[in-house]
Amino acid sequence: MKSIINYIKNKYLIILGVLIVAFFIFINVFYFKGPLIVFIGKNVITTEVHSKYIDDNNYKFLFFDNELHDKVLKISNVNLDKLGEYNIDYTLYLDNKEVKRRRKVKVVDTTKPDLVLKDQENSVACPNGNYIEQGYEANDNYDGDITSKVKITKKGDTWTYTIKDTSGNKEEKVRNIVRKDETAPVITLKTTNTKIYRGTTFTEPGYTAIDNCDGDITDKVKVDGKVNTSSTGKYTLTYTVTDSHDNNTVVTREVEVVNQTIYLTNTIYLTFDDGPSYLTSQYLDILKKYNVKATFFINDKGYYDQVKRMHNEGNVVANHTASHNFAGIYSSTTAFWNDFNKLNATIKNITGVDNKLFRFPGGSSNTVSRQYNRGIMTQLVKEANAKGLVYFDWNVDSNDAGGTTTADGVYRNVVNSLSHSRANIVLMHEGKNYTLNALSRIIEFGINNGYNFATLNESSATAHHGVNN
Ligand SMILES: [Zn+2]
Structure with a gap:
C-alpha cells in the first residue's frame, strides 16, 4: 500500500520536473535564441546518385509566423551527381540573433550494375571443343562501362559472370553451355561451271570440306559421278561429306564437255x-x-x-x-x-x-x-x-x-x-x-x-x- 502511494508521489514529481525543464528550454530557446527551425522530414536525407532530390524549403517555425520563411538564408553544397555527404545550412538573422540549422544529405549508389551476356540463350559448344566466348557488357549508373571488371568463374559448362560497382552493388549472370553440333560442314569447290573440250582429260579442280567441330575433313569427301570426255554434254559430280555428329553436306559440280570447232581452211x-x-x-x-x-x-x-x-x-x-x-x-x-x-x-x-x-x-x-x-x-x-x-x-x-x-x-x-x-x-x-x-x-x-x-x-x-x- 505504501509503495503504491510512493509510486504515485514519484510520478507526479517526475511530471513536475519535466515541466520545469521544458519551461526553461522554452525560455532559453525562444526568448534568448530566437525561433526554432524545424525540418519537415528527416534531418539526414539519403538520396540516390543522379536522382532529383529537391529540398523545397520543407521546414517550418515552431510557434512563429511563417513570414520568417523568406528571411532564411540557405546554403547548400549538394552535388546529386557525385557520391558523398553534403550539408544544407539554414540561417535566420533576427534582432541580432542568429538561428542556425543544418540538414545532411547523403548521395549514395544502391543501383546494381547492368550485366548483359551476349548469346546467353544459345550458348552452344562442340561436344569435343571449347566454348568460344560470345561477349558480355557491364554498365553501371555511376561507374559507367565496367566490362573489364567482370569476373568469370567457370565450373564445367556453367560459367558465372560477376560484376561489382565501386559502391559494392553486385550483379551476377549465369551462362549454361549446351554441348551439341548441328552445323553441317562446308564444302568449297575450287572452280564452278567447268567447261572442257571433248577429247581432253578431265582433272578434278579440287575442293575442301571444313567442319565447325571436326575441322578439315576434306579427306572424308566422297565424289560420285563421272565425266565422259569422249561425248559432249553436261555431267554432274556430287560431293558428299558427313561430320562426326551426322551432319551431312552435299554439293554438285556441273562439267560441260563441249566441241572445239576446228576450222580447216582449204x-x-x-x-x-x-x-x-x-x-x-x-x-x-x-x-x-x-x-x-x-x-x-x-x-x-x-x-x-x-x-x-x-x-x-x-x-x-x-x-x-x-x-x-x-x-x-x-x-x-x-x-x-x-x-x-x-x-x-x-x-x-x-x-x-x-x-x-x-x-x-x-x-x-x-x-x-x-x-x-x-x-x-x-x-x-x-x-x-x-x-x-x-x-x-x-x-x-x-x-x-x-x-x-x-x-x-x-x-x-x-x-x-x-x-x-x-x-x-x-x-x-x-x-x-x-x-x-x-x-x-x-x-x-x-x-x-x-x-x-x-x-x-x-x-x-x-x-x-x-x-x-
Ligand atoms: Zn532435205
Missing part, C-alpha cells in the same frame, strides 16, 4: 541430203574411185545396204530426220525429236555409231517451219545444244534443189563458190542425175586446185546460217 566437205536412193550406189562408186569421203544426211527411205556401204567405205552417215515431213517434224519439239530418234536408232543399228550430227530439213534458217510452230527453230537449236548434238548448214549451194537442173549448172554453182580461205560445206542432194553427173568434175576440180576433202565431225565448222524462227 577443205571441201561434200554433203548429200535426202538419200538414200536408187542412185546411191553410183554416188558411192565415184567417191570410191577418187578416194574421197563425203557426209550423207539421210532420211529413212530403206536402202539399208547402201547406208551400210556408205559407212563401210569411210563416209559419214548423219541424220536429216526420218520423214523429212515439215508439217510433222516442225509441229512440236517432241514430234521433231521422236522422228529424229527413230532415224538415229536405225543408223546405230546399221553402222553401230551413236550419231550426233544432223541437218535440219530446210536448214536452221528455214522460215517454212513458222507456219507449223512459231519459234520452234529457236527451241530446237537450244535443245540440240543441250543434248550435245551438232547441226550443220552450208556455205556452198549447188542449187540442185533450187532452179538448177543440169550437171553443168551444178558444177558451176559449186566451183564458183569454193574458197581456199575457209572450210567449204557443199550442199548437194541425192537421187538427182544431174548432180550425180557433176560429181566427178567437182572432185577433179578440187583435187586439181589443191583442196582437201574431209567428212564432218563434232569439231568441224558448222556454217550456221542463223535462226529465223
Whole structure:
C-alpha cells in the first residue's frame, strides 16, 4: 500500500520536473535564441546518385509566423551527381540573433550494375571443343562501362559472370553451355561451271570440306559421278561429306564437255541430203574411185545396204530426220525429236555409231517451219545444244534443189563458190542425175586446185546460217 502511494508521489514529481525543464528550454530557446527551425522530414536525407532530390524549403517555425520563411538564408553544397555527404545550412538573422540549422544529405549508389551476356540463350559448344566466348557488357549508373571488371568463374559448362560497382552493388549472370553440333560442314569447290573440250582429260579442280567441330575433313569427301570426255554434254559430280555428329553436306559440280570447232581452211566437205536412193550406189562408186569421203544426211527411205556401204567405205552417215515431213517434224519439239530418234536408232543399228550430227530439213534458217510452230527453230537449236548434238548448214549451194537442173549448172554453182580461205560445206542432194553427173568434175576440180576433202565431225565448222524462227 505504501509503495503504491510512493509510486504515485514519484510520478507526479517526475511530471513536475519535466515541466520545469521544458519551461526553461522554452525560455532559453525562444526568448534568448530566437525561433526554432524545424525540418519537415528527416534531418539526414539519403538520396540516390543522379536522382532529383529537391529540398523545397520543407521546414517550418515552431510557434512563429511563417513570414520568417523568406528571411532564411540557405546554403547548400549538394552535388546529386557525385557520391558523398553534403550539408544544407539554414540561417535566420533576427534582432541580432542568429538561428542556425543544418540538414545532411547523403548521395549514395544502391543501383546494381547492368550485366548483359551476349548469346546467353544459345550458348552452344562442340561436344569435343571449347566454348568460344560470345561477349558480355557491364554498365553501371555511376561507374559507367565496367566490362573489364567482370569476373568469370567457370565450373564445367556453367560459367558465372560477376560484376561489382565501386559502391559494392553486385550483379551476377549465369551462362549454361549446351554441348551439341548441328552445323553441317562446308564444302568449297575450287572452280564452278567447268567447261572442257571433248577429247581432253578431265582433272578434278579440287575442293575442301571444313567442319565447325571436326575441322578439315576434306579427306572424308566422297565424289560420285563421272565425266565422259569422249561425248559432249553436261555431267554432274556430287560431293558428299558427313561430320562426326551426322551432319551431312552435299554439293554438285556441273562439267560441260563441249566441241572445239576446228576450222580447216582449204577443205571441201561434200554433203548429200535426202538419200538414200536408187542412185546411191553410183554416188558411192565415184567417191570410191577418187578416194574421197563425203557426209550423207539421210532420211529413212530403206536402202539399208547402201547406208551400210556408205559407212563401210569411210563416209559419214548423219541424220536429216526420218520423214523429212515439215508439217510433222516442225509441229512440236517432241514430234521433231521422236522422228529424229527413230532415224538415229536405225543408223546405230546399221553402222553401230551413236550419231550426233544432223541437218535440219530446210536448214536452221528455214522460215517454212513458222507456219507449223512459231519459234520452234529457236527451241530446237537450244535443245540440240543441250543434248550435245551438232547441226550443220552450208556455205556452198549447188542449187540442185533450187532452179538448177543440169550437171553443168551444178558444177558451176559449186566451183564458183569454193574458197581456199575457209572450210567449204557443199550442199548437194541425192537421187538427182544431174548432180550425180557433176560429181566427178567437182572432185577433179578440187583435187586439181589443191583442196582437201574431209567428212564432218563434232569439231568441224558448222556454217550456221542463223535462226529465223
Ligand atoms: Zn532435205
